[in-house]
Amino acid sequence: MTSQVAVVMGSTSDWPVMKAAFDRLEELGIEAEKHVISAHRMPAQLQEFGQSARDRGLKLIIAGAGGAAHLPGMLAANTTLPVIGVPMKSSTLNGIDSLLSIVQMPAGVPVGTMAIGPAGAKNAALYAASILSLNDVKIEKALNDFRAAQTQASIQSEEDLR
Ligand SMILES: Nc1c(C(=O)O)ncn1[C@@H]1O[C@H](COP(=O)(O)O)[C@@H](O)[C@H]1O
Numbered sequence: 643m644t645s646q647v648a649v650v651m652g653s654t655s656d657w658p659v660m661k662a663a664f665d666r667l668e669e670l671g672i673e674a675e676k677h678v679i680s681a682h683r684m685p686a687q688l689q690e691f692g693q694s695a696r697d698r699g700l701k702l703i704i705a706g707a708g709g710a711a712h713l714p715g716m717l718a719a720n721t722t723l724p725v726i727g728v729p730m731k732s733s734t735l736n737g738i739d740s741l742l743s744i745v746q747m748p749a750g751v752p753v754g755t756m757a758i759g760p761a762g763a764k765n766a767a768l769y770a771a772s773i774l775s776l777n778d779v780k781i782e783k784a785l786n787d788f789r790a791a792q793t794q795a796s797i798q799s800e801e802d803l804r
Pocket residue numbers: 651652653654655656679680681682683706707708709710711712713714730
């Protein structure tokens with residue numbers, strides 16, 4: 643089956659965080675593939691990946707990177723598919739560098755930017771699911787089920803506290 647979403651990261655060191663996005667997509671029944679493609683270290687591969695993404699049948703790209711995190715923006719520069727960026731928490735600047743590199747795109751080339759770290763990675767998958775649910779009732783149902791389970795877990799944790 644063709645993947646609907648590509649989870650792309652700048653380094654294998656980003657995988658422990660980006661796995662949260664990949665796993666959440668899987669839980670929602672969304673076919674995904676994963677790649678390490680650095681805009682800085684693999685510029686030709688990055689361009690080729692971005693420019694062929696739509697023709698390969700992908701619907702959306704989730705891109706995680708840290709530090710001078712140009713990967714999501716450079717993917718967005720090479721495709722008109724939606725790109726969702728996830729800033730990694732960097733060791734020196736706590737991910738503020740990653741966040742600002744991803745969020746401050748020039749007008750004309752948008753990247754939908756999530757929060758720093760694992761919460762951002764999980765929300766990237768949920769946000770991707772919301773977009774795909776516009777044309778897919780199975781994903782819409784999976785999202786509704788996820789929300790209902792989340793609400794139930796919160797109610798239960800409140801009751802456990804008493
Ligand atoms: N921000 C980028 C890009 C890019 O934007 O092209 N390529 C790698 N990186 C980031 O460098 C950090 C350290 O990478 P290494 O652990 O490989 O040294 C990672 O968080 C990666 O996303």
